[in-house]
Amino acid sequence: xxxxxxxxxxxxxxxxxxxxxxxxxxxxxxxxxxxxxxxxxxxxxxxxxxxxxxxxxxxxxxxxxxxxxxxxxxxxxxxxxxxxxxxxxxxxxxxxxxxxxxxxxxxxxxxxxxxxxxxxxxxxxxxxxxxxxxxxxxxxxxxxxxxxxxxxxxxxxxxxxxxxxxxxxxxxxxxxxxxxxxxxxxxxxxxxxxxxxxxxxxxxxxxxxxxxxxxxxxxxxxxxxxxxxxxxxxxxxxxxxxxxxxxxxxxxxxxxxxxxxxxxxxxxxxxxxxxxxxxxxxxxxxxxxxxxxxxxxxxxxxxxxxxxxxxxxxxxxxxxxxxxxxxxxxxxxxxxxxxxxxxxxxxxxxxxxxxxxxxxxxxxxxxxxxxxxxxxxxxxxxxxxxxxxxxxxxxxxxxxxxxxxxxxxxxxxxxxxxxxxxxxxxxxxxxxxxxxxxxxxxxxxxxxxxxxxxxxxxxxxxxxxxxxxxxxxxxxxxxxxxxx
Numbered sequence: 001x002x003x004x005x006x007x008x009x010x011x012x013x014x015x016x017x018x019x020x021x022x023x024x025x026x027x028x029x030x031x032x033x034x035x036x037x038x039x040x041x042x043x044x045x046x047x048x049x050x051x052x053x054x055x056x057x058x059x060x061x062x063x064x065x066x067x068x069x070x071x072x073x074x075x076x077x078x079x080x081x082x083x084x085x086x087x088x089x090x091x092x093x094x095x096x097x098x099x100x101x102x103x104x105x106x107x108x109x110x111x112x113x114x115x116x117x118x119x120x121x122x123x124x125x126x127x128x129x130x131x132x133x134x135x136x137x138x139x140x141x142x143x144x145x146x147x148x149x150x151x152x153x154x155x156x157x158x159x160x161x162x163x164x165x166x167x168x169x170x171x172x173x174x175x176x177x178x179x180x181x182x183x184x185x186x187x188x189x190x191x192x193x194x195x196x197x198x199x200x201x202x203x204x205x206x207x208x209x210x211x212x213x214x215x216x217x218x219x220x221x222x223x224x225x226x227x228x229x230x231x232x233x234x235x236x237x238x239x240x241x242x243x244x245x246x247x248x249x250x251x252x253x254x255x256x257x258x259x260x261x262x263x264x265x266x267x268x269x270x271x272x273x274x275x276x277x278x279x280x281x282x283x284x285x286x287x288x289x290x291x292x293x294x295x296x297x298x299x300x301x302x303x304x305x306x307x308x309x310x311x312x313x314x315x316x317x318x319x320x321x322x323x324x325x326x327x328x329x330x331x332x333x334x335x336x337x338x339x340x341x342x343x344x345x346x347x348x349x350x351x352x353x354x355x356x357x358x359x360x361x362x363x364x365x366x367x368x369x370x371x372x373x374x375x376x377x378x379x380x381x382x383x384x385x386x387x388x389x390x391x392x393x394x395x396x397x398x399x400x401x402x403x404x405x406x407x408x409x410x411x412x413x414x415x416x417x418x419x420x421x422x423x424x425x426x427x428x429x430x431x432x433x434x435x436x437x438x439x440x441x442x443x444x445x446x447x448x449x450x451x452x453x454x455x456x457x458x459x460x461x462x463x464x465x466x467x468x469x470x471x472x473x474x475x476x477x478x479x480x481x482x483x484x
Contacts, residue, residue, distance in 0.1 A: 023107075023108060023111050026108050026111075026112060027112060027113070027116055028112070028116050029112075029116055029117045029118065029122060029123075031108075031112065032105075032108075032109045032112055032116075032117070032123065032126050033126065035104070035105040035108055035109060035126075035130075036105055036109075036126050036129050036130055038101055038105070039098060039101045039102050039105050039129075039130055039133050040133065040193070040194075042094070042097050042098035042101050043098060043133065043136075043256050044256050044258065044268045044270075044360070045094045045097070046264075047258070047264075047266075047267050047268045047269040047270075048269055049090050049091070049093075049094035050091060050094035050095060050098065051256040051268075051270075051360050051362070052256075052268050052269055052270060052360075053268070053269045053270055053272070053273050054270055054273035054274055054284070054286075054333075055090065055091055055094070056091065056140065056427055057274075057425050057426070057427055058074050058077060058078075059077065059088045059091055059144060059463065060143075060144070060427040060428075060429070060430050061424065061425050061426070061427050061428070061429050061430065062074065062077055062078050063077060063078055063080070063430065063443075063460075064429040064430050064433065064442075064443065064446075065289055065291060065292060065420075065429070065442060065443065065446040066288065066289065066292050066420050066423075066424040066425065066429045067286065067287075067288070067289075067330070067424060067425045067429075068286060068287050068288070068289045068325075068326065068327040069284070069286050070285050070286070070325065070326070070327075071273075071284040071285045071286055074284075079447065079450075079452045079454070080443075080447065080452070080454045080456065080460060080484075081484075082463070082464055082481055082484045083484055085464040085465070085466060085467035085470070085478075085482055086464075086466050086467050086468055087463070087464060088144065088463050088464075088466070089466035089467070089468050089469075091140075091144065092141075092145070092465075092466045092469060093466075093468075095137050095140055095141050096137075096141075096151070098133065098134075098137045099134055099137050099138070099151055100151070100154060100155050102130050102131075102133050102134035102137065103134070103151065103152060103153055103154040103155075104154040105130045106127060106130050106131070106134075107153075107154055109123065109126055109127055109130070110127065121184075124184040125184055125185060125186070127180070127184060128180060128181045128183070128184030128185040128195065128200075129181070129185065129194065129195040131177040131178070131180045131181045131184075132177065132178065132181035132185065132195035132199065132200050132203075133195065134177050135173075135174045135175075135177030135178040135181065135200070135203060135204075136203055136362070138150075138170055138173060138174050138177070139174050139203055139206070139207055141170070142167055142170045142171065142174070143210065143430075143431065144462070144463050145462055145463055145465060145479065146164075146167050146462045146479060147164045147165050147166045147167045147169070147170060148164055148165065148170060149161055149162035149163065149164055149165065149473075149475075149476070150162070150165040150169060150170055150173055152173070160472075160473060160474050160475060161469075161472070161473035161475055161476060162473075162475060163475040163476065163477070164475075164476065164477055168211075171207055171210070171211060174203075174204075174207050175204060175207065178200045178201075178203055178204040178207070179200075179204070181195060181197070181199075181200035182197050182200045182201060182204070185197045185199075185200060187227045187229050188227065188229040188230070188250070188253075190248075191248060191257070192247065192248065192249075192250075192252035192253065192254055192255040192257070192359065192361075193254075193255060193256070193257035193359070195254065196253070196254070197227065198224050198227055198229065198230060198253045198254075199253050199254035199362075199363055201220045201221075201223045201224045201227075202220070202221075202224055202253055202254070202363040202367075202368060203254075203363065204220050205217040205218075205220035205221050205224075205371065206371075206431065208220065209371070209375075209431070209435055210431060210434075210435070212435070214375055214378050214379055215379060217371070217375055218372075218375040218376070218379060221368055221371050221372050221375060222372075224253070224365075224368050225368065225369075225372065229250060230250050230251065230253055230365040230368070231250060231251065231365060232251055232365055232366060232369075232392060232393070232396045233246065233249050233251045233396075234396055235249075237301055237304055238301045238302050238304065238305060238396070238397055239301070239304040239305050239331065239337075242305070242331075242332045242333065242337050242358070243337050243339045244260075244337060244338055244339055244340040244341060244356065244357040244358055245339050245340055247357065247358070247359040250365070251364050251365045251366065252359065252361055252363075252364055252365075253363040253364060253365060253368070254361075254362045254363045255359035255360060255361045255362060255363075256268065256359060256360040256362065257357075257359050258270070258356055258357055258358060258359065258360075259357065260340070260341045260355050260356050260357035261355075262355060263352075263353075263354050263355055267354065267355045267356055268356065268358065268360060269354060269356075270333050270356070270358060270360050271333055271334070271335060271337075271338070271354070271356040271358050272284075272354055273286070273333075274286060274330060274332065274333040274334060274425065275287075275329055275330070275331065275333075275334045275335070276321075276325065276329070277313070278312055278313050278314075278319075278324075279310050279312075279313060279321075279329055279334070280313060280334050280335040280336050281313065281335060281350060281353070282334065282335065285325055286327070286330070286425075287306075287321060287325065287327035287328050287329050287330050288306045288327055288328045288329075288330045288424050288425075289326075289327050289328075289446075290322050290326060290327060290328065291446065291449070292420050292421065292424065293306055293308065293322070293327070293328040295417060295420075295421065296421055297399060299398055299399065300397050300398060300399055300421075301396075301397045301398045302397050302421060302422070304331075305330065305331050305332055306328045306329070306330055306331070306421075306424070307321070307328060307329050307331065308320055308321050308322050308328045308329075309321075310329055330424060330425050332424075332425060332426075333358055333360075333425075335350065337358060338356055338357075338358065340357050341355050341356055341357050342355075361426055362426075362427075364423075364426070366393050366396075366422050366423070367419075367422075367423055367426075367428065369389045369390070369392050369393055370389065370390060370393055370415060370418055370419050370422065370423075372385070372386075372389035373386045373387075373389035373390040373411075373415050373418075374412070374415045374419075376389065377408060377411045377412055377415065378412075381408050381411075382406050382407070382408060382410075382411035386411065387401070387402060387404070390402055390414065390415060390418060393418060393422060394418065397422075402414055412436065416432055416433075416436065416438075419432055420432075430461075434461055439456070439460075439461060440456045440457060440458060440460070443456040443460070444456040459479075459480035459481055459484075460481060462479045462480075462481055463479070463481060464478070464479055464481045464482040464484070465477075465478050465479050465482055467482075470482070
């Protein structure tokens, strides 16, 4: 990057080189750390894109039956009216920005002399973190769009873009990146905002499940459990797991963190887009659909997170969210969870409005346990290991063990129900439904019940390639959904 000052003298232009950040000037361990931090920063895209502001949640769970995004700006997304080919273009741009930063970081850090690092393990760990982040970025891309351009070198020219690689080739690269991360990262970190061996095992397992590689995914899920460093949050209620003060809890295997420094610096605006204004000054009419809310058993502590009757912001009697909007409030990311940046109640809870240290979980141990139950059931039927895994999650929520003696299909339904309730708005439902061949039928029925008679087909599994990309890249091919 060149920073050039231009001055005028006797009508002549003179360029003065102020700084040059290149392979030759990036030479220290601190330089390498700064490069890696820049990749992490891209994951929440200044608080507004990718995993910022609920963007990913809308494009994943938001097109399923666990997250109602009836907010006017995203109504076309959840009702499958995708004639606007740029409907998720900001995500495409954000993710490729992360990939390009990762490519630059990998190249530049590799070229820094080993002697610049206090220990060679430090250099390898930093490379492992970047490889994990690039693997995660491609995991998100391929899940949303299918085969995509596989860009593994830094952008250095404005040459027209690459053609699409097959989804299978993208998954091969994801596995390479994540296996390198596994080999070079610690089992866990002191903060869930940094990549770890456990996080890499988890994303690799999810990538393998998309390919129906049940046994391989099971090995990686077992590897996470065997690390012995993660468990469920049981110190307090399920609701408090999502408080700012608990972002370091070891149920969170990997999260996108917000530093909450100021409105415009290092604060993820996720908090504004998950609750309605009348509840806690949230910016969007979103929540848990009544069809899922009504399946939650009496006595389930998760009813503190998913609530129908809510106290109105401006006082008055309790009001039913389902009667008012058709969904229950999902309080996982609400303003009232801000017990660090805005402690207290009432007016005190809105000081420093929009500044938050709330994290966005990408992988939780509850997710891992429920995947363990799912995988065991598919490979071996509902055995003792499958029951052990699902019952841990149920018991944490104050529920009794799942009924014994279920058949394989009944147990599968129980796991999917548990995952829908436990993980709503965390971005896993679409993969769950596709993995079990239920996406088209479930979403066709759900949309019909909502008053949108859409015949959901396999072509709806992938979003339209952004028109912006199709226009700029002559080598790019559209998805079938580009013709909707």
